[in-house]
Amino acid sequence: MAKKLILPVLVIGVLVLAYTLFLEKYYLPVSFLIILLSFLPFLLRFERQERGAEEILLLAILASVAAVGRVPFAALPSVQPTTFVIMMTGIVFGGESGFIVGATAALVSNLFLGQGPYTPWQMFAWGLLGLLSGVLFRSPSSRRMPLLCLAGFVYGFLFGWIMDTWFVLAGFGGAESYLAAYAASTLFNLNHSICNVVFLLLFYQPFYRVLERVKVKYGLLSENRFYS
Amino acid sequence: MQTGFQNLNPAVSFVYLLLAVILSMVLLDPLLLMLGLVFVFGWCLLEKCALDGSLLWITGTGLFVLLLNPLLNHRGRTVLFYFFENPVTLESFLYGFTAAVSIMTVFLIFMVYNRIITPDKFMFLFSKRLPRTSLLIMMCLRFIPALQQQYRELSGVQRVKHPVGRKRRRRETLQEAFRLLTLLFSGAICGAIETAQSMRARGYGVYARRTGWREQRLTAADLLASVYILCTFLGTIGLWYGFDLKQDFFQTGWQPLGQPAIYIAAGFFYAFPILTEGVERLKWSFSNWNS
Numbered sequence: 001m002a003k004k005l006i007l008p009v010l011v012i013g014v015l016v017l018a019y020t021l022f023l024e025k026y027y028l029p030v031s032f033l034i035i036l037l038s039f040l041p042f043l044l045r046f047e048r049q050e051r052g053a054e055e056i057l058l059l060a061i062l063a064s065v066a067a068v069g070r071v072p073f074a075a076l077p078s079v080q081p082t083t084f085v086i087m088m089t090g091i092v093f094g095g096e097s098g099f100i101v102g103a104t105a106a107l108v109s110n111l112f113l114g115q116g117p118y119t120p121w122q123m124f125a126w127g128l129l130g131l132l133s134g135v136l137f138r139s140p141s142s143r144r145m146p147l148l149c150l151a152g153f154v155y156g157f158l159f160g161w162i163m164d165t166w167f168v169l170a171g172f173g174g175a176e177s178y179l180a181a182y183a184a185s186t187l188f189n190l191n192h193s194i195c196n197v198v199f200l201l202l203f204y205q206p207f208y209r210v211l212e213r214v215k216v217k218y219g220l221l222s223e224n225r226f227y228s
Numbered sequence: 229m230q231t232g233f234q235n236l237n238p239a240v241s242f243v244y245l246l247l248a249v250i251l252s253m254v255l256l257d258p259l260l261l262m263l264g265l266v267f268v269f270g271w272c273l274l275e276k277c278a279l280d281g282s283l284l285w286i287t288g289t290g291l292f293v294l295l296l297n298p299l300l301n302h303r304g305r306t307v308l309f310y311f312f313e314n315p316v317t318l319e320s321f322l323y324g325f326t327a328a329v330s331i332m333t334v335f336l337i338f339m340v341y342n343r344i345i346t347p348d349k350f351m352f353l354f355s356k357r358l359p360r361t362s363l364l365i366m367m368c369l370r371f372i373p374a375l376q377q378q379y380r381e382l383s384g385v386q387r388v389k390h391p392v393g394r395k396r397r398r399r400e401t402l403q404e405a406f407r408l409l410t411l412l413f414s415g416a417i418c419g420a421i422e423t424a425q426s427m428r429a430r431g432y433g434v435y436a437r438r439t440g441w442r443e444q445r446l447t448a449a450d451l452l453a454s455v456y457i458l459c460t461f462l463g464t465i466g467l468w469y470g471f472d473l474k475q476d477f478f479q480t481g482w483q484p485l486g487q488p489a490i491y492i493a494a495g496f497f498y499a500f501p502i503l504t505e506g507v508e509r510l511k512w513s514f515s516n517w518n519s
Contacts, residue, residue, distance in 0.1 A: 024474065028253050047360050053432050054424040060364050061420035064371035065413060068379075100364075108368040111347060114282075116338045117249070170253075170334075171293035171327045177300045206410045214417055 011037065028169050035120045042099050042127070055220050062089050063101045066126075067109035078192035082109070083155055084199035085207075086126055090133030091143060092211040093220075098130025118166060125162040129155050148204060149197045156193025160185050232505035233275075237450040238349040240457070244500065245341050247461050251497065252333040255468060257475070257485055258322065260494055261329040267498035268336045274505050277339045286335045290328040297324025322477045340501075352444060371416075379412055453504070460497035464490060 018033040062085060069081035082105055090098025106122035136151060137143050164181040172181075214220060233241060252264055301320040309316055345353075347369055355362040386404060467473070467490040475483070485491070 026254055026256075029250060032253075043358065043361060047358060051360070052424070053427045054421055056360065056364060057367065057420040057424040057427070058417070060367040061371055061416050063364070064368045064375055065416060067368065068372050068375045104364060104368060108365060108372065111350075111369065112372065114338070114342050117334050170331050171289075171324075172297055172300060174301055180300055202406060203409065207413060210410075210414045210417055214421065218421060 011040070031166065031169055032117075032120060035124050038124060039103065039127075042096065042103070045096065046100055052220075054218055058093075058214065058220055059097060059100055059104070063104035063108060066101060066105035067112075070105070070109045070113070078156070078160070078188045079195045081195075081199050081203075082126065083129060083159065083192070083196050084152070084203065086130045087133045087152065087155070087196070087200075088204075088207050088211060090130040091137045092208065092215060093134075094138075095131040095134025098132075098134045099127040100130075102126030102128070102130035117170070118163065121163055121166045125159045128162070129159060143208075145201070145204070148200050152196035152200045153193040156191075156196055157189045160189035160192060232508045233271075233501040234344055235449075236453055236504075237444060237446055238345065238352050240450050240454050241344055242349075242353055243454070244457050245337060245345070247457065248337050248498070249334055251461070251464060251494070252330055252337065255464070255494065256326050256330065257473070258326045258329065259484065260491065261326060261333060263491065263495055264498045265329050265333045265336070267495070267502060268333055268340070271501045272336055272339055274502060275340055275343045277343050282335075282339060286332055289335070290332040293328040293331060294321075294324045297321070297327065319477045326477070375412070375416060378415065379408075382408055382412060382415075453500075457497070457500060460493055460500070463493040464497055467493060 014033055014037060018030045018037075021030045021033070066082045066085040066089075069085060086098060086102040086105060089101045103123040103126065106126045107119060110116070110119050110122070132155075133151065137148070161182055164185050165178070168177050168181045248264075248268070252261065252268075255261060255264070298316045298320040299314070301317075301323065351362055351366060355366075386408060467487050471487050473485050473487065473490065
């Protein structure tokens with residue numbers, strides 16, 4: 001009984017703490033608390049759901065492919081196939097897997113590139129993109145190239161703006177600074193967007209075929225589990 | 229060889245780093261933060277963090293925040309000068325300075341974090357509560373170098389397949405890179421399935437609980453350290469909130485904080501890693517001196 005109560009009490013405690021900090025205008029600590037709380041439902045579901053070894057391994061390899069793509073391009077700002085791989089995961093295996101792969105890829109690649117205060121934000125941003133892809137492209141009929149490219153393009157800006165938000169929260173304040181930051185990062189975001197679209201155009205078909213085949217053949221991570 | 233702070237229990241050092249980040253984000257007072265920055269920087273030097281490249285961009289970020297703030301924020305009373313007809317105020321400089329020091333301190337703390345919380349300590353901290361997540365992260369840590377290795381092997385094979393001396397056209401090179409990436413991807417996926425089946429064959433998932441082990445005891449030093457950390461942290465945060473020391477720079481400008489005790493408490497908090505390291509060095513020099 002007492003063990004079941006720990007988590008809700010903890011969550012409520014964190015929320016109360018966040019609220020008092022918010023009233024005192026400490027926006028940066030509040031944002032970190034809320035971001036960490038947003039991981040909780042996915043984390044808990046991942047820990048509690050019945051999952052075979054194959055499914056964990058598949059998520060791990062997808063996150064590693066996404067993370068590996070980030071390391072060699074670290075010198076070029078915003079150019080990486082990470083978003084593309086996370087997007088593919090979301091589309092084929094659903095939003096939940098997309099979130100897990102996105103967040104894990106950010107965390108793990110930063111174990112190589114160096115953690116920073118931006119790690120939770122990156123985890124959140126990439127996780128969100130994975131989740132969004134899963135929700136938007138749920139039905140196979142919606143997976144058409146123009147729509148996919150549009151989504152990839154928008155994702156570049158979405159990701160950039162989320163990352164700008166933390167920086168403005170940390171160093172500045174006031175509405176004008178947000179607008180200025182969003183405007184200033186346009187070039188980087190455009191880089192990211194174009195890179196997403198290029199990857200989608202080139203690699204969507206072969207990657208989709210590989211993932212779909214694994215999914216059907218082994219009955220992994222699919223919503224209807226007839227054959228698992 | 230691990231000494232001083234690195235020898236502490238991972239839980240203690242993790243909590244200390246976390247609290248240090250929190251303090252550096254909450255105590256928005258230029259003098260207090262400067263105190264923190266100096267101590268954290270000294271700690272970085274002691275731990276021999278690879279600072280050469282990072283120092284440049286950390287300072288760059290700080291300068292960026294410091295210089296851009298007055299241009300974006302026009303609140304405040306003391307106008308220093310006009311920049312393209314926009315007032316640049318002393319208060320916004322103060323605010324920018326505070327924010328810049330705060331950001332730089334947090335970045336430096338993360339530099340030390342990377343040095344101290346190694347991946348195995350990270351696993352030690354989280355594998356008990358979150359077994360599946362930490363398994364996932366652990367496997368990713370193995371897969372990333374493995375994938376890089378596989379990529380090198382594949383590209384080596386592809387290079388050997390082609391006759392030497394013929395200059396390839398750009399289209400061919402591109403096609404090759406394309407095929408290589410697809411190959412790597414499908415190979416990785418198939419490998420993952422195979423690994424999973426082998427894990428299952430060895431009994432993964434048969435027992436509900438997985439256990440891990442790392443030699444780590446809670447020593448008297450750990451207990452002492454946690455008491456010290458908690459006391460100084462609670463003292464600092466209590467003084468800060470108890471006397472409501474937060475100032476709105478745009479309203480009142482900056483004055484030294486009314487409670488000098490908070491400088492002492494925060495100083496003792498930030499100095500903790502340097503103190504532990506210093507005690508060890510002293511012990512070392514005395515042990516040499518006796519013999």
